[in-house]
Amino acid sequence: MCELLGMSANVPTDFCFNFSGLKERGGKTGPHRDGWGISLYDGRACRSFHDPEPSTTSEIADLIERHAIRSRIVISHIRQANRGKVCLENTHPFIRELWGSSWTFAHNGQLKGIKKKTLRFYHPVGTTDSEYAFCYMMDKIRRRFPKPPEKQKELCCYINRLAREISKLGVFSFLLSDSRHLFAYCSNQMSWVTRQYPFGEARLIDTGEIMNFREKFSPKDKVTLIASYPLTEKENWQSMKSGDFVVFKNGRSIYTALA
Amino acid sequence: MCELLGMSANVPTDFCFNFSGLKERGGKTGPHRDGWGISLYDGRACRSFHDPEPSTTSEIADLIERHAIRSRIVISHIRQANRGKVCLENTHPFIRELWGSSWTFAHNGQLKGIKKKTLRFYHPVGTTDSEYAFCYMMDKIRRRFPKPPEKQKELCCYINRLAREISKLGVFSFLLSDSRHLFAYCSNQMSWVTRQYPFGEARLIDTGEIMNFREKFSPKDKVTLIASYPLTEKENWQSMKSGDFVVFKNGRSIYTALA
Numbered sequence: 001m002c003e004l005l006g007m008s009a010n011v012p013t014d015f016c017f018n019f020s021g022l023k024e025r026g027g028k029t030g031p032h033r034d035g036w037g038i039s040l041y042d043g044r045a046c047r048s049f050h051d052p053e054p055s056t057t058s059e060i061a062d063l064i065e066r067h068a069i070r071s072r073i074v075i076s077h078i079r080q081a082n083r084g085k086v087c088l089e090n091t092h093p094f095i096r097e098l099w100g101s102s103w104t105f106a107h108n109g110q111l112k113g114i115k116k117k118t119l120r121f122y123h124p125v126g127t128t129d130s131e132y133a134f135c136y137m138m139d140k141i142r143r144r145f146p147k148p149p150e151k152q153k154e155l156c157c158y159i160n161r162l163a164r165e166i167s168k169l170g171v172f173s174f175l176l177s178d179s180r181h182l183f184a185y186c187s188n189q190m191s192w193v194t195r196q197y198p199f200g201e202a203r204l205i206d207t208g209e210i211m212n213f214r215e216k217f218s219p220k221d222k223v224t225l226i227a228s229y230p231l232t233e234k235e236n237w238q239s240m241k242s243g244d245f246v247v248f249k250n251g252r253s254i255y256t257a258l259a
Numbered sequence: 260m261c262e263l264l265g266m267s268a269n270v271p272t273d274f275c276f277n278f279s280g281l282k283e284r285g286g287k288t289g290p291h292r293d294g295w296g297i298s299l300y301d302g303r304a305c306r307s308f309h310d311p312e313p314s315t316t317s318e319i320a321d322l323i324e325r326h327a328i329r330s331r332i333v334i335s336h337i338r339q340a341n342r343g344k345v346c347l348e349n350t351h352p353f354i355r356e357l358w359g360s361s362w363t364f365a366h367n368g369q370l371k372g373i374k375k376k377t378l379r380f381y382h383p384v385g386t387t388d389s390e391y392a393f394c395y396m397m398d399k400i401r402r403r404f405p406k407p408p409e410k411q412k413e414l415c416c417y418i419n420r421l422a423r424e425i426s427k428l429g430v431f432s433f434l435l436s437d438s439r440h441l442f443a444y445c446s447n448q449m450s451w452v453t454r455q456y457p458f459g460e461a462r463l464i465d466t467g468e469i470m471n472f473r474e475k476f477s478p479k480d481k482v483t484l485i486a487s488y489p490l491t492e493k494e495n496w497q498s499m500k501s502g503d504f505v506v507f508k509n510g511r512s513i514y515t516a517l518a
Contacts, residue, residue: 042347044384050306059326067318088301096356100382121380123359125303 006175008182008248012070024206026055032078040071077106089126101179105134109171156255186240192226202232222251265434267441267507271329283465285314291337299330336365348385360438364393368430415514445499451485461491481510
């Protein structure tokens, strides 16, 4: 299995503190040593870093931890391979363009028989179930909405429906973004927390580092983090149940479909 | 205008020496300070780094210069913006998937009226002429070849034809890769050099650094570099003429269509 970490914020926000917790799980405090990746949005495009090396020993991961790349939407993933060998082609997040925006996707789980589904427009570059499922979703979204739907609720409903369909094939916890929303579906483990005024402090479980958010954020800032397992202590992480689907935008949840 | 640098090799090859020359031109020995990007292939996928900062002062560029990421195909670009503002969305190389491979594209020039052409499948994320032209080419290739053509010559001929069509709109020097070939079209300035046995040495024009390739390569290695302007002295760079199209594979030219 793998671990996921995502962020949605209403202002470009530094992800370093959060990433330094996840990074440790890629071979040190966790067993996910089969590569890692991160996509940080800037407008409709994203900066992505992919590395088949463990994140704890990766020079690129060190750079991201140090270098404060600010972003409003982030998706990151550390991999413990089950299907598909360890190589760049199989490293999440996967990226495709639709409606002139970069869409990114990272997945935790296994899907039995996903590769029997027909693909039309998008095709996987690597051999994972995950990328195949992403291409299948993108195909379906593209056919259902040749142009972006006017009401964002329509898109949320449709992605929720797709998530439920695919999750019948196995474990399908994922983070997906279209550059505006962060869509999250929980098959097994997932939790989220919103940091907002009045800000408190938190302690990273994996490193012990303490961060006082009062010094870091302005009163209007709103930042939601979503992760396979809570990253911090002293914060109110909300557990999702199997089958829960939540959509975040500008740092807060805007759509929820419970199991 | 911008500068392009590409590589095709028959073995995964360290790009650091070459990149350190190009990097200097992004704000120090050259005026191209409006961002830079690089795509390094590994199989059918590529690792890409994009930064709207000047390459001479970019931490990510420093990392690539130090960190020997080996690759058989590389496309890199430093930008001096003419159309399209300086931002991540407008930073080359641009990437799209076709036939289950990542295609990458970087361009030097301006194209008048390219945005009047209709796009069907691929749409630009940013606002540059360059990404629009790339989407147009990808659309045409996809429609002409729903599956990869059996003979690579067919693909080379078709891309040559497209390049000639689009170059009527202005300056269209580009590097394009489908993960196997490196396609290069010269509208104004472009030169290439093949490093092969017996290897010699070269001096980087921009830094003065000298590299002895005898110590670096094995006798069977073959590496072709292609750049807007020669990167080194003491090497036999071949100038391309306006309208020349060359395709490289495994470090050597396999198809040429002269103006």
